[in-house]
Amino acid sequence: MVEKGRRSPVLELVRHAAVVPLPLLESDPAIVGALRAGDSAGGMALYDRYRPYVHRVLLRLLGPDAELTDLIQDVFMAAIDSIDRLENPAALRAWLAGIGVHMARAEIRRKVRSRRFPLFPTSELPPVEAPAPQPEVDAAVRATYAVLVKLAPDERIPFALRFIEGMDLLEVAEACRISLATAKRRLARAHKRFVTIARTVPELSDWLVEESS
């Protein structure tokens, strides 16, 4: 029984535990400030707050990709390294999206290069075995990315941001660091090309038909 006026040891522990200063960085400017001050809590808070977002943007842009986890890391490392170049700390989210776009574009180009310069001409290679279908990825998703792979990176990226991530035109332009007019032009081109290729993909045939309301 604890005497009146004296705190129980357990309560004392709880009281001390309650005043432990935790690095609660809940706003973008606070995270940016911590990063600029070289505070490790800034790096961890950045990851805590934006891991799902960065992962999502990269997944939208690249689809299922073995390099995704590496790219997530790349985005955060690049963001921490260049945090001094972020002019408006409140725009951290959009800035991260921009870095993600940059990394994804480089990755797409790297893959294109490796396809273009194989050791042997493609005709000499045996047919590539199709990857085993992942049960969680349905046919429409696979087919969509199979079409997107055939688009140029500068068309594919705005397309994925606009139609899959659901960004508005201004956000697309900002993430791609291009003008609004350029974003519109690229989207129009991407739309046209996507539809042309999608017509040859049976899994997308249902989506080509306008549903009657």
Next chain:
Amino acid sequence: MTPRRLEELGAHVAERQDEQLDRSAPDMALRQALGRHAERRLAASGRRSPRSALRWWAAAAVLVPSIAFGLRGWLGNADPQAPLRFSVGGRDGILHAWASAPPAQRLSLDFSDGTRFSLAPEARGRVVAVGPRGAEVVIESGHALVEVVPHAGLPAHWQVRTGPFEVQVKGTRFDVGWDPGTEEFSLRLFDGQVNITGCGFGAGLEVRANQQVEASCRRPGFVVRPLESEAEAPSAEPARLEESMTEAPSTVVLDPPAAVAPSSSTSQQAPSHRAPVARRHWLELAQRGQFERAYAAVEPVFEAECARANVEDVMLLGDAARHAGHADRARLAYLAVRRRAPGSPPAAAAAFALGRLGFESDPEGSSRWFELSLVEAPRGPLAQAARDRLLEAAVRIGDGGRTRRLAERYLRESPEGPRAADARAILKRQNPSY
């Protein structure tokens, strides 16, 4: 397909992906690493290349279990008198068991209080005793970056033994090295204070932050001089690419004159650590991936460095020359590695590097080097790359029979290798029934 249908398709794709995202868990090792990276950002003026991610992830793969171990140890170490626990490369450590870092990677000895001994590639060490506030670690050969976590108000009891030298540690960060071949001891102290005893140090030498010490039992005395720069402190993480450093500071030699001249018996073989700082500057640059600057710094003393630097550094010397576009000098360095450490893993790596050096102009000669590297290290870290290159070289040479034999061998040894599809294509072309 109208924009509305396109948006519906996009929404469908997003929905499926979100289900996948909902199942993804945060990577706590990456989270911790980002925290550390943020902390070091100010100290390191440079930038990490995103393409270093592969190497970095290799380290992260080791760190994940380490951090899990660290948390477990931290939570489990409620008893202040309980000895620390430690892990080696993420696995529970065993007292007195030797740990060797692989040729191209660091190996971490992580203690449950957060202290870390990061063994440089090919370094070898073991933990021989652990207590509640420290441990005794032996570095048998090579370098180790030591980061001791201080605990407020509690004296630490960390001791590092290397060759005949002992380093008493008081909450600090330093790099310690021992070359049993040349009996050279070196220590670079970045933070805190240590006391060194052993050959030549008499009752002991107090070393303070930003000093470096070099000594050998083969000669009297020792050298103490200012650390070149805090920014040059090696990282426990592999391959940090940082921006250029400032010019090397001038050397301040504090040892007695008698200690400066090595004995004649050691002057031919042992690396002289009394080389001017500018000569060692190349190494720091090369370790940061600044090969052109490294080569420019070492160019006037290139051949001397091939003879006196340790084998691992000579390998790096070759890489610096190769990246800087000086193939002849690179060849010189790689051949020096093979001459100085015949039959060793570095010799096999040098053979591979020699093969790669002449790959474009002389695939025939390159093939012999790749074969040699495979003979010397059939399971080494470069073995797969050597097999790939051998097949590529055979295709370039255009010898059908040899290409076929190599393709068959490739599929036997690396059925899932990067060139397995090419090897099958070769066999199929020569024998359609394959």
